[in-house]
Amino acid sequence: MTTAVIDNSFFKEFKVLASLAWPLLIAQVTQTLMGVSDTIMAGRYNSVDMAAVAIGFGMSLPVLIFMQGITLGLSPIISRYDGAKNTADVANAVQQMLYISLGMSVFVLLLLLAIPGAVGAIDMTPELAQKTGDYLFYVLLSAPAFGIYQTLRNYCEGLSITVPTMMIMATGLLVNIPVNYIFINGLFGMPEMGGAGCGLATMLVFYTMALATFAYTFYATKLKKYKLYERFLPISKPDINYMLRLGLPIAFTLLFEVALFAVVAVMLAPLGALTVAAHQIALNVSSLIFMLPLSIGLALAIRIGFLIGEGRHNHTKKAYWAAMLLAVSMVVFTASTILLFNDQIASIYSGEKAVITAAASLLILAALFQFSDAIQVVSANALRGYKDTKAMLIISFISYWLVGFPVGVMLGLTDMLVPRMAAAGFWIGFITGLSVAAVLLFMRVKVIQKRIIDDSLVRT
Template sequence: MNLADFFTHSKSLLKLTYPILIAQLIQNLMGFVDIVMAGRVSATDLAAVAVANSIWLPLILTIYGLIMALSAIVSQLAGAKNYSKIVEQTYQTAWISLVLGLSLILLYYLLIPIVSPLVTLESNLEELMFDYLGFIVWGAPGFCLYLVLRNYSEGLSYTKPTMIISIIGLLVNIPANYIFIYGKFGMPALGGAGCGVATALVYWSMFISMLIYCFYSKVLKQANLFSAFYWPVLAEIKAILGLGIPIALSLLFEVSLFAIVAIILVPFGAQVVASHQVALNFTGLVFMVPLSIAMATTIKVGFAIGNKDFKQARDYTMYSIVLGLALACITALITVLFRTQIAGIYSTEAPVIELAASLMLLATIYQFSDTIQVVSAGALRGYKDTKSILYITFVSYWLVGLSVGLILGVTDWIVPRIGPYGFWIGFIVGLTTAAILLAWRLRIIQERIKNNTFVPEETDTLIHISSGKIDD
C-alpha cells in the first residue's frame, strides 16, 4: 500500500465523513436530551420515553435503511454524469418515503385499539407511552422526506448540509422539549409525552430546512430537483425497493439482536441489564465512527463505479478499511484506558460500573471486526450489491452470534453459564463472521470486475460486460 495514496484518499474520505459523523452524534445527543429532560419530571416519564423509543426506533431505522439505497444510486449516476436520472430516482424514492411515513400514522391508529388492552404496564406509564407514540408519528412523513433529501445531497458528495441540518434539529429539540414537557408559553404540560411533540417538530423542521437548502444551493443545481416533476413509476420503485429492502432488513437484524439480548438478560437482574445497556450505549456512540466512514465509502465507491473507474473503487474500499482500523485502534485504546470512568458517567452503582467496564473490555475486541464489516457493507452498497449484505448479516448475527451467546450465556453445554459475558462473546463471534464474509464477498465482486466478468449497473446489481477493457 502506497502511504502517499493512503493519506490522499483518507483526506478525501474524512472530508465526506466528518459532517456525517457529527450529524450521527447529534442524533444520539437528541435522544440523550429527551431522556434527561423527561427524567427530571419523574422516573415514570423517563421510562415511558425509553419504552416508546424501543418501539419507535426499530421502525424508523428500518425506513432509514431502505432510503439509504438512494445515496448509492445517486453516487453512481453522478459518476456517470446522468443528472436527469438522479432527479427522477430521487422523486421515486420520495414517493416511497411518503407512503411509508403516512403508513406509520395509519398503523398507529389501527393498532392502538387492539394493542392497548393487551398492555399490562401501570396506567400512567401506559398513557404516557401511547401519547408519545401518538405525537411522534405525525413527524414520520417529514423525517422520511428529509432522509430522501439527505441521501440525495450525500450521493452528490455534499455531506455538510447533513451536519448543519442536524444542528438546526438540536436547536429546535431543546426548547421544544422545554415547552411541551413542562407546559410553557401556554402549552399543556405533557411530561415525557412532550418529547414526542418535540421530536415531530424536529423532523419537520429538518425536512423544511433541507428543502430550502436544496432549492437555493448552487452546488446542487447540476441535478436540480425543481427542474422537473415525476409521478410514481412502478418499475423504478420496484428497482429501488430491490436495493433498499435488503439494507433495511440487515439494519433491522442488527438493531433487533441487541434489543432481544437485553430482554433475555432480564432474569439476571436489573444491575446486569443496566450494565449491558451502559456498555451498549457507549459502544453505539463509538460505532458512529466506522458507520460514518462506511457511508462515505458508499458515496466514493458508487461515484467511481458510475465513472467506470473500477480501480479507484477498489482503492477507496481498501483505504477506507485501513482508515477505519486505524481509528478503531484509537477508540479501542480510549475504551480500555477509561472504561471505568466512562461507565461512571452512566451510573453511580459500583456493581453496574464494574460489570459495564468489563463488558467494554470485550467491546474493544469487536471494534476491529465491526469496522471491517460495516465498511465492507458500505462498499458493497456502492457496488449496489445489497442482497449479499442481507444474507450475511442474518447468518452472522442471528444464526452465529445469537446462538453462541445463548450457549455461553444461559446454558452449561460448553462451560458453566456466564450470563452477559456469553452474549458479548457472541457479539464478537457474530461480528467477526460478518467481517470475514462481507470482505470475502467484496473480494469476489472486485475480482469479477477485474476479470471483465461482471460490472455494476443502474438497474441490476451486476451485469455481464459485453465488451471493453477495465484498466487495472
C-alpha cells in the same frame, strides 16, 4: 493489503474519504446524540422514565432504520450519475424515492393503532408500559418527516454534498435538548411529561429538519441544474422496483442488526429497570462510537459509486483499503478510551451507583466488539457502493440471527454453558455475530472487486 496498493493515489483516496466522512460523521453523531440526550435527560428525571425511553427507542428504531435503509439505496444511484456527469436522471431517481418514503410513512402511521397491544405484550409494570407507549406514539408520528428528510439527505450526499445536512442535523440536536427539558419537566405552561416528552421533542425536531432540508434543496444554487422541483414526475413502477431491489436488502441488513439490539432490550425488560438501563447505557455509548466507522463507510459507498460512474473500477480497491485503514485506526483509539474510562462514562448517564457499576462492566464488552463492527460496516458499505446488496442481506441474517442471537440467549438467559450472565451474555453474542459478519462481508468484497474489475476489462 499489498504494497502495490499503497502509493500516492492511495493517500489521495484517504484524503478524499476523510473530507467526505467528517460531515457525515457529525451528522450521524448528532443523530445518535438525540437518542443519547433522551436517555440521559430521562435518566436524570428517574430510572423508570429512562427505562421507558430505552424500551420505546428499541421498539421504534427498527421501524425508522428500515425507512432509512430504503433511502440509502438512493445515494449510490446518485453518485454514479454524478461520476458519469449525468444530470438528467437525478430528479426522477429522487422523486421515485420520495414516493417510496411517503408510502412507507402511511404504513408506519397505521402502526400507531398497534402500540397498546405491542407494549401490553411485554412483561413490565403498568407505569412503565404507559410511559413507553406514550414515547413510542410521538416518535412514530414523525415518520413522514423522517422519510422526506432521509431521502433529500441521500440526494445531497450522493452528490458528495455533505456539509448542509450536517449543519441541519446539528441544529436539530441543539433544538432537541432544550425542548426535551421543557417537555420532560413541564416548563412554560407545558404538562410534565417525563420520558414521553422526549418522544414529542423528537417528533418536532424531525419535522423541522425535513422542512429545513427541503428549503436547502429548493434554493441551493448548486442543485438548480438537477431540476428536482421543476416538475413532478409520475410514479414509475420499473424505477421503484429497481430502487426497492437495491434498497430493501440494505434496509433488512440494517434491520437484522438493529432488531437484534431491540429484541435484547425487550428480553431484558423482565429482569428489571436497572438491567435495562445498564444495557441502554452501553448501547448508547457503542452506538455513538459506531458513528465513526459508519461515516467512513457511508463516504466509501459514495466514493465507490462515483469512481464506477467515472469508469475507474480498479481504483475502487484503493478507496476500500483507505477506508478500512481509517476506520480501524479510529476504533483503536475509541476502544482504548472506553476501556480506560468505563466508570466515568457510565456515570454521565446515571447517578445511581448500581446502574453505573452494571453499565461499566458492559462497556468493556462494548469496547471489544467495535473492531468487528468497524470491519463489517466498511465492507457492507463497499458492497452498497458496488450495488451488491443481496449477499449483504444473507450474510447479515446468518451472522446476527443464526449465530449471534442464539449465543446471546444461551449465555444471557440459560445455564446451558455457564451460569446465566444476563445482559453480559447478550453482549458476548453481539461480538460473536459481528465477528462472523466481518469475515464474510470482507470475503464478499474481494469477490465483487475481482468480478467488477474483470467485467470492466472485458468491456474495454
